[in-house]
Amino acid sequence: MREKVSIYIPTKNRISLLKRAIESVHRQTYKNIELIVVDDGSNDGTRKYLLEAQKNNRLKAILQPESFGACVARNTAINNSTGHFITGLDDDDYFLSKDRITTFVEQWHLLTKGESKIAGLYDSAKINTPQGIIDSHTDETSSYKKLRQKNNIGNQVFAPKSHYIKSGNFDPSMPAWQDWDLWLRMSNMFGEFININHFSYMVDETHEFNRITQKSEDKIRIALMRIHSKMGNVSLREKSSLLAAALAYPQVQPRLSDLVILIITGRLYTAIKATKKIITPSI
Template identity: 40%
Template sequence: MRVSIYIPTHNRLDLLKKAIDSALQQTHADVEVIVVNDGSRDGTDQYLIERAQGDSRLLYINKATAEGAPKARNAAIKMATGAFITGLDDDDAFEPTRVEAFIKYWELLAGLGIQPACLYSQDVIIANGVKVRTSGKRGSVSFTDLIEFNYIGNQIFAPKEHFIGAGLFDESLPAWQDLEFFMRVLAKYGQAYLIDLPTQLYDDSPRIDRISVKSEKKIRDAFRIVSTKHASQSPRGQQLLMLRVFSPFYGVRPTLRDIWKFMRLGFWPQGMLRMLREACRKA
């Protein structure tokens, strides 16, 4: 059974090499690795040309200009020939048994009459080359769970038809692209299930190109779009998504106008009163 692994990349050649190695060295040998070079200027294009000559499982798209990770992911997904698809960021890596473990767990659940929307796993969190911790994700995730928090992480494993059927990644979103796509997958296909093994090395080293340092405007714009698409009929859902904007992860401070909007929705999740009181004092 073939599994397609997509890797979008932009100017991270040294990290990309490790990501590709980890994808090609899976214990499940029938993989294809599709790298989309999103306008890199660091020699990535030539590296992919030369590397692919030695392994037919490595495919690539060298784009002349950068158009963003969602568009790169979608190009790879459309190109994929695997029955199942999963993704890998260019600064992360897979444990050798990741794909094999996903396939076996999918088959186990299917044998029990369970049809997952997708699978996800625990991660080993790495910072500056040092293992920090192993994630403690919950055993299953529903669409409503994702309104509260992205309990899945940054990658899923699912049949190609689930990626296509859910509509692929929204290329217009300025942020939250993974979250919003996962919402559509779960809304259409049901529960996501955890394989309780750390099968991915997730690099959490501080860098200026991480989403957490994206502009406040992009985060607020993403909230408005996702809230409209997925929580327009749920005041509670809108509030939970709004709380994400003002989490320490992004560092966005609520304004008095935000507080007024939040109050009008009628619910008061734990901790929000303290956050809003602090914002009022500094406003």
């Protein structure tokens, strides 16, 4: 029998989107799947829906007594999972391909033959934006060195449960970039991440609910500070890359010190773009 794969979905008050996400899991051709949905204090009917779905053996529902945040929800699912492999799905996203999990399992066994050491797998994604659908996270691999400059993986990986646990799971103290932070720790401990280049995941940015892009500037700045601290000795180029990632959010206004670092490291386009945010701030 093929190894069991546990899929976690954290959710809160997005029942219509959650149903779409769950259906995309049930359409998978790989059948040895454990679906765990952790509700983070919903009051929109999600809990009733999950309990009914659990009765019909469609998923395992975990209902948190109150809202502790998505990080805690993900960790709760991981710690209660029974699969050999784990991957995730955000409740407002969905799997595009029916063979996403099958491909992950097959590629894992193909790539780990012999003495090959990898942290996990990921996949290029489609992002549905108000301006149209774009391709994202298309790099062939992601190493610890690359991850020290940007998250070129995205928000989901496929890896053995032990890789999540030994790396410390998601850090609830991170107000943003929790996935990036964990991928850094996993790659530092276990090696590279490999892209299966299947475009089997859709990130949906067209709905009315909040995503990280709408988090406050303070939260993005705190995440930037904490990821600096966790990385240890950060080079000027790495610092510039992390700043560029933070400034990519419309709500993050550049500081003079940010612009100096960008210019010194040759990121003139990023510096000019950031300066325009000061001249013509978003309303």
